[in-house]
Amino acid sequence: MSAGEQLVKEAIKGDDSAFLQLVQLYKIDLYKTALSFLRSEEEALEAIQEVTYRAYKSIRTVRDASYFKTWLIRIMINYCNDQLKKKKRVVFSEEILSLQGASENHNEMELKDAMLGLDERSREIITLKYFQDMKIKDIALTLQCPEGTVKTWLNKALKSLRDKLEGNGGDQHV
Amino acid sequence: MYEKEEEQLKNLYDNVQVPLDSLDEAIFAGFQKATSEKKRHSIRKKWLFTLAAAAVIFVSFLTSIRLSPAFANYISVIPGMEKLVDLIRDDKGKMLAVENDYYEKIGVSQEKNGIKFTIDGVIADENGLILFYTINTKEKEKELNTGEVELKSLDEKSLEKGSSMLGRAFYSEKGETSHSDKFEFYFQSPLEVKKFEVKVDVKVKKQKENFTLQFELKKEIQQKKTYVLNKDVEIKRQKFTVINVDVYPLRVAVHVKMDPQNTKKLLNFDDIRLIDEHGETWYKIANGFTGSKISDDEAIIYLQSNYFQEPKELYLVINKIQAIDKEDAYVMIDIEKEQILKQPKGNKFTALKVEGDQIILSMRPKKEFSFDLFNLVRDRDGNEIDKAGGFLSHNFEDEKVTEYGVSIPGLKDKLSPISLEIFFFPSWIEGSEKIKIK
Incomplete structure (x- = not known):
């Protein structure tokens, strides 16, 4: 068992310092995930606070210590999706994007905006795959679906991301 | 196919500035919010009980009451009393005891490797003793724990201990150099001891110190x-x-x-x-x-x-x-099938989960119901099963659902149906x- 898994076991049993060490271990990942969704440092920090709270409250629901990190990231993603829904900010950039038109090298800002234009599942998949650097196999386990499905979703997500970047609008005609 | 996008995505958040300090503050704030709620809800940790023979003891945590103006005035003239009052603010009787000069100042301390443990004072009666203490550290500490606590008699008279409330974890976001709290001890026979020794473990980060202090009660114990x-x-x-x-x-x-x-x-x-x-x-x-x-x-x-x-x-x-109908005062479950076989009329329990050593039953109480619901647990053959503790948590996806749990070491090997005797219930x-x- 890795040291991390041991920590998870202790945290599940109610060891507060193990829990804090775990959050320390993944705080940068959590922060970057929050930032990719919420776009502001302030909101990302608020997200970290809330996710720490939620993770602590539901630490008992961790079923497999080796997937603690993805469990944590998913809490973050769920939180962020809820926040975005609340603010209905998701669609803000589509028009701007198409006005800007297609370009060969999409700059960072465009990419970030395009991410926010994606549907929840696509955003989640991209976050796990590229920001958290997870393998397809692990994503499949996290989302509890076959690897083939993850690949299909990932392709769809990348396609709609490209479509958005090239100003083709949504992904309704995939 | 999407190499370009993939490449960009991978690098997108590589160069982000991470505000580490604010990040730690946010983590700590979230942690503190969770643990402070836990302190109210969980009956499992932090408080250690020495149970009296067959008695089962229950605990509650409610809100505090306000200071009376007379009392506020009283404490303002005695230095060091504010922190004491903060600890008994929610109890009129203990406040009255202090107000009537029944609090006995002790002021004995011991220092070990930068940590100082002080017994500030005591309120004792025939039935119980509350020991007020302060732990001082050189550096500001965000987290500090007291572990084992032992109270011993130094007289020829012995102490017949009943229940006690000990052990405590302190958290403070900013970090403090001084932490005050109380230990509560209750006795099975009237207290006659005058000279005591108290042993306590204090943990700060990786450092653990054991303190042994002695004190003597001089005030006369008021009879019940x-x-x-x-x-x-x-x-x-x-x-x-x-x-x-x-x-x-x-x-x-x-x-x-x-x-x-x-x-x-x-x-x-x-x-x-x-x-x-x-x-x-x-x-x-x-x-x-x-x-x-x-x-x-x-x-x-x-x-x-x-x-x-x-x-x-x-x-x-x-x-x-x-109150609950006598024939209804238990829940029977099958842990393999994760099924509730029998429960009190009204089907208040909506779901059963078995996770590792934990049995978790969900309910939607109309009002917050923070009690440890179950007492004795028995297996198929009616043998009593030891439980490690009960706990309570709120489902964060649905705030109205409360989960009541029992931890049973080696649960997997127990024979179903298992019955849980109801000790508290929202009726x-x-x-x-x-x-x-x-």
């Missing part, structure tokens, strides 16, 4: 006042007898006996109080031991004390009791009984 009542009461056709009321400086103990013929099991006296001739009221202990159960049909309930008030008239008022009988005490 006993009112023998033997008064029969009936609420919704359930009968019980209030045997006697013992008024100690630290708390009031009300001894009740249920009629074995009752159709309902009386679980907890939720609303029981003392009222004097002016209508002044003393409620149950808000933050500490609220009662102990001697048997299914006999219990002691603890109220805040009016020892130092000397009312002309005093009444005991009983309005609301948690009540209500009335308005007023009994004259004096």
Whole structure:
């Protein structure tokens, strides 16, 4: 068992310092995930606070210590999706994007905006795959679906991301 | 196919500036929010109990009450009293004890490798002893724990210990150099010891120190006042007898006996109080031991004390009791199939989960119901199963759902059906009984 898994076991049993060490271990990942969704440092920090709270409250629901990190990231993603829904900010950039038109090298800002234009599942998949650097196999386990499905979703997500970047609008005609 | 996008995505958040300090603050704030709630809800950790023979002790954590102006004035003239008062603010009786100069200042301390443990003072009566302490550290600490605590007699008289409330984890976002709290000890026979030794472990980060301190009580112990009542009461056709009321400086103990013929099991006296001739009221202990159960049909309930008030008239008022039909007072489950086989009428439990060593039952109580629901656990053959503790948590996806859990070491190997005896439950009988005490 890795040291991390041991920590998870202790945290599940109610060891507060193990829990804090775990959050320390993944705080940068959590922060970057929050930032990719919420776009502001302030909101990302608020997200970290809330996710720490939620993770602590539901630490008992961790079923497999080796997937603690993805469990944590998913809490973050769920939180962020809820926040975005609340603010209905998701669609803000589509028009701007198409006005800007297609370009060969999409700059960072465009990419970030395009991410926010994606549907929840696509955003989640991209976050796990590229920001958290997870393998397809692990994503499949996290989302509890076959690897083939993850690949299909990932392709769809990348396609709609490209479509958005090239100003083709949504992904309704995939 | 999407190499370009993939490449960009991978690099997108590589060069982000991470505000590490704010990040740690956010983590700490979230952690603190969770642990402070846990302190209210969980009956599992932090408080250690030495259980009296067959008695089961229950604890509650409620809100605090305000300082009376007279008292605020009183403490302002004695230095160092504010921190003490913060610790007993939620208990009128203990505040009265301090106000009546029944608090005994001790001021004994020991220092080890930068950590200093001080016994600030004590309030003791025949039945219990509250020890107020302060831990000082050189550096500001965000987290600090007290571990094992032991109270010993240094006299020839021995201490017959009952329940105690010890051990504590401190958290502070900013970090503090001074942490104050109290240990509570209660005794099975009247306290006669005058000289004590207390041993306590203090943990700060990786450092762990053991302190041994001695102190002596010089103040005379105030004798309890006993009112023998033997008064029969009936609420919704359930009968019980209030045997006697013992008024100690630290708390009031009300001894009740249920009629074995009752159709309902009386679980907890939720609303029981003392009222004097002016209508002044003393409620149950808000933050500490609220009662102990001697048997299914006999219990002691603890109220805040009016020892130092000397009312002309005093009444005991009983309005609301948690009660459940006797044949309904258990839940039967199958842990392999994760099924509830039998539960009280009304099907309040909506779901059962078995996770590792934990049995988790969900409910949607109308109002927050923070009790550890279950007591004895038995396997298929009726053998009693040891449990490690009970806990309670709120489902963050659906705030209205409360999860009540029991931890049982080696749960997997236990034989279903398993039955859990109900100890607290959100169903009540209500009335308005007023009994004259004096």
